[in-house]
Amino acid sequence: MARSNMDALKTGWFSEISDMWPGVCLSFEVDDVLHAEKSDYQDIMIIQTKNHGKALILDGIIQCTELDEFAYQEMISFLPLCSHPNPKMVLIVGGGDGGVAREVAKHPTVETIDQVEIDERVVEVSKKYLQSMSVGFQSPKINLFIEDGIKFMQRNKNKYDVIITDSSDPIGPADVLFQQKYYELMKEALTTDGIICSQAGSVWANLDTSIRCYNNSKNVFCNAAYAFASVPSYPSGIIGFVLGSKNSETNFKKPAYIMTESFLKNNNIRYYSSDIHSAAFVLPTCFQKYFK
Amino acid sequence: MARSNMDALKTGWFSEISDMWPGVCLSFEVDDVLHAEKSDYQDIMIIQTKNHGKALILDGIIQCTELDEFAYQEMISFLPLCSHPNPKMVLIVGGGDGGVAREVAKHPTVETIDQVEIDERVVEVSKKYLQSMSVGFQSPKINLFIEDGIKFMQRNKNKYDVIITDSSDPIGPADVLFQQKYYELMKEALTTDGIICSQAGSVWANLDTSIRCYNNSKNVFCNAAYAFASVPSYPSGIIGFVLGSKNSETNFKKPAYIMTESFLKNNNIRYYSSDIHSAAFVLPTCFQKYFK
Numbered sequence: 001m002a003r004s005n006m007d008a009l010k011t012g013w014f015s016e017i018s019d020m021w022p023g024v025c026l027s028f029e030v031d032d033v034l035h036a037e038k039s040d041y042q043d044i045m046i047i048q049t050k051n052h053g054k055a056l057i058l059d060g061i062i063q064c065t066e067l068d069e070f071a072y073q074e075m076i077s078f079l080p081l082c083s084h085p086n087p088k089m090v091l092i093v094g095g096g097d098g099g100v101a102r103e104v105a106k107h108p109t110v111e112t113i114d115q116v117e118i119d120e121r122v123v124e125v126s127k128k129y130l131q132s133m134s135v136g137f138q139s140p141k142i143n144l145f146i147e148d149g150i151k152f153m154q155r156n157k158n159k160y161d162v163i164i165t166d167s168s169d170p171i172g173p174a175d176v177l178f179q180q181k182y183y184e185l186m187k188e189a190l191t192t193d194g195i196i197c198s199q200a201g202s203v204w205a206n207l208d209t210s211i212r213c214y215n216n217s218k219n220v221f222c223n224a225a226y227a228f229a230s231v232p233s234y235p236s237g238i239i240g241f242v243l244g245s246k247n248s249e250t251n252f253k254k255p256a257y258i259m260t261e262s263f264l265k266n267n268n269i270r271y272y273s274s275d276i277h278s279a280a281f282v283l284p285t286c287f288q289k290y291f292k
Numbered sequence: 293m294a295r296s297n298m299d300a301l302k303t304g305w306f307s308e309i310s311d312m313w314p315g316v317c318l319s320f321e322v323d324d325v326l327h328a329e330k331s332d333y334q335d336i337m338i339i340q341t342k343n344h345g346k347a348l349i350l351d352g353i354i355q356c357t358e359l360d361e362f363a364y365q366e367m368i369s370f371l372p373l374c375s376h377p378n379p380k381m382v383l384i385v386g387g388g389d390g391g392v393a394r395e396v397a398k399h400p401t402v403e404t405i406d407q408v409e410i411d412e413r414v415v416e417v418s419k420k421y422l423q424s425m426s427v428g429f430q431s432p433k434i435n436l437f438i439e440d441g442i443k444f445m446q447r448n449k450n451k452y453d454v455i456i457t458d459s460s461d462p463i464g465p466a467d468v469l470f471q472q473k474y475y476e477l478m479k480e481a482l483t484t485d486g487i488i489c490s491q492a493g494s495v496w497a498n499l500d501t502s503i504r505c506y507n508n509s510k511n512v513f514c515n516a517a518y519a520f521a522s523v524p525s526y527p528s529g530i531i532g533f534v535l536g537s538k539n540s541e542t543n544f545k546k547p548a549y550i551m552t553e554s555f556l557k558n559n560n561i562r563y564y565s566s567d568i569h570s571a572a573f574v575l576p577t578c579f580q581k582y583f584k
Binding site for chain 1: 529556576578
C-alpha cells in the first residue's frame with residue numbers, strides 16, 4: 001500500500017505490480033489520489049486517473065475504472081441472467097462498488113436482489129466517489145447486507161435463481177470464494193434450476209485460477225462453462241467468468257432470454273448483447289482443452 | 293528511444309508510453325537488452341523480458357512478444373485466407389519479424405508468398421534474435437523483397453488473391469498504409485475476387501484509427517468488416533483487423549475454408565479456429581455502430 005501511494009504521488013503514475021502477474025504491469029497516470037484508507041479487511045484507494053476516470057483499488061489491485069467498468073459489470077450480470085429463462089431472486093456476493101447491482105436491476109424479470117458485501121467501507125467509499133456505479137444501490141429491488149457472504153449463504157438455502165460472485169482476486173479475503181466448498185455452498189443456496197457466475201481470472205494472466213474455478217463448477221454442477229470479456233483495465237486486457245447450472249437443459253452459449261436492440265439502448269447496456277453472449281464462450285484454440 | 297533504453301537499464305522495466313494512448317501504459321520487466329540500433333527508418337530494440345520471452349520494439353512501441361505473438365500472426369493471416377475459397381498468391385506488406393509469413397505458409401492452397409518489407413534491418417535482427425518468428429522466411433513459398441511496399445504494389449497489379457498489411461502504428465513510416473489511397477492501390481493489386489486484411493488498431497485504445505481503416509475499406513471495397521483478437525502485449529489487450537473484398541459474395545463472418553481440429557494441431561495453430569474466426573467479428577455493443 002505504502003509503495004502504491006508513494007508511486008502515485010512521486011511519479012504521477014499508479015503501477016499495478018503483483019506476484020499474481022510477474023514481470024508485467026499496467027500503469028495509469030494519476031491526476032489525484034482522492035481517498036486512501038485501511039479498512040478492517042483491506043487497503044482502499046480511489047484515484048482520479050488522467051484518461052480512465054476514477055479507479056477503485058483494493059490492496060494495490062485495480063477493481064474497476066470508470067472508463068471500462070461497464071464491460072465487466074454487464075457481462076458478469078447478463079451472462080447468467082440471460083442463461084436463465086425467468087430469474088426472479090438474485091444474490092450478489094461482493095460487488096461493493098454497486099456496478100453489478102446497477103446492471104442486475106435492469107433485467108425485467110428480476111424482482112429481488114440480495115447483495116452481501118463483507119466490507120462496508122467499500123460501499124461507503126463507492127457511494128462518495130463512484131456514483132456512476134453506486135447508483136446501483138438505489139434500486140428498490142436491492143437488499144444490501146454487510147456481512148460474510150459464506151455465513152449469509154448458509155442461512156439462505158434453496159432461495160436464489162442466480163448467484164453472482166463479484167469478488168476481488170484469490171489473494172486475501174476473497175480466496176475462500178475460489179474454493180470448491182464455496183461452489184457446493186452456492187449449489188445449496190440456489191433454487192432447483194439455479195445458475196451461478198463467478199469472476200474467474202484471465203486465461204492469459206491467471207490460467208491456474210481460471211482452470212481451478214472451472215473445475216470447481218464442473219465438479220459441483222451438471223453444466224459448467226467459461227466465458228471472457230474484453231476489459232482493458234484488467235491484467236492481460238480480458239477477464240473470465242465461470243458459470244454453472246443445476247439445470248441440465250441450460251445451454252450457456254445460446255441465451256434463453258434475448259435482449260433486443262431497443263432494450264439495450266433504453267437501458268444503457270453498452271457491452272452486452274445476445275451475440276456477444278454467445279461469442280464470449282469461444283476461446284482461443286490453445287485454451288479450449290482446459291474448459292471442456 | 294533514449295528514454296526507453298535508459299528506463300530499461302535503470303529501472304529494470306520497459307514502459308510503452310505513447311501519445312497514441314495517453315495516460316496508460318504497459319510495462320515489462322527486462323532481464324536484458326539484447327540489441328539496440330537506429331536503422332534508416334526507425335529505432336529497433338530487442339529485449340529479453342522476464343515473463344514474455346523476447347520482444348521486438350520499434351520506435352519505443354512493442355511490435356510483438358514471444359509469449360503471445362501467435363495470436364496476432366494467426367488472426368491477421370487466417371481471417372483473410374480462410375475468407376477466400378482458394379487463395380494461391382499472397383502479398384505481405386511489412387511483417388519483417390517473419391511471423392505472418394510463418395502462418396501464411398501453413399495454408400494448404402497458398403503457393404506463392406511475396407513479402408515486401410521496407411527495413412532490411414528488422415528482418416536481419418529478427419533472424420538473429422526471434423527465430424521462432426523469422427523461421428517463416430525459410431518457407432520455399434516466400435519471395436522476400438526489401439523495398440517500399442507502395443512502389444512494389446504499383447508494379448504488381450491484378451496479381452494477388454490476398455494482401456496482408458502487417459504494419460506498425462500510424463506514426464512514422466507506416467502512416468501511409470492507413471490512408472485511403474493505399475486501399476485503392478491494394479484493390480488494383482488484387483485479383484478479381486481478392487481480399488485484404490490490415491492491422492487496424494484497438495477500439496479501446498485507437499478507435500479513430502480503427503474507424504479510419506474501416507471507412508477506407510468500405511469506400512474502396514464492396515465488402516468490409518472489422519474483427520479483433522486478444523493479444524495481451526498490445527495496448528488495451530486487443531488488436532483489430534480491417535478486411536475488404538472485391539467479391540460481393542464474401543461473407544467474412546462465415547469462413548469459406550474450415551480448418552479441422554487435426555489441421556490446427558498438426559500445424560501448431562494455437563489461437564485461430566473457424567469458431568473464433570466468426571466470433572472475432574462480434575463487437576461490444578457500443579462499438580458496433582462504427583463498423584456497419
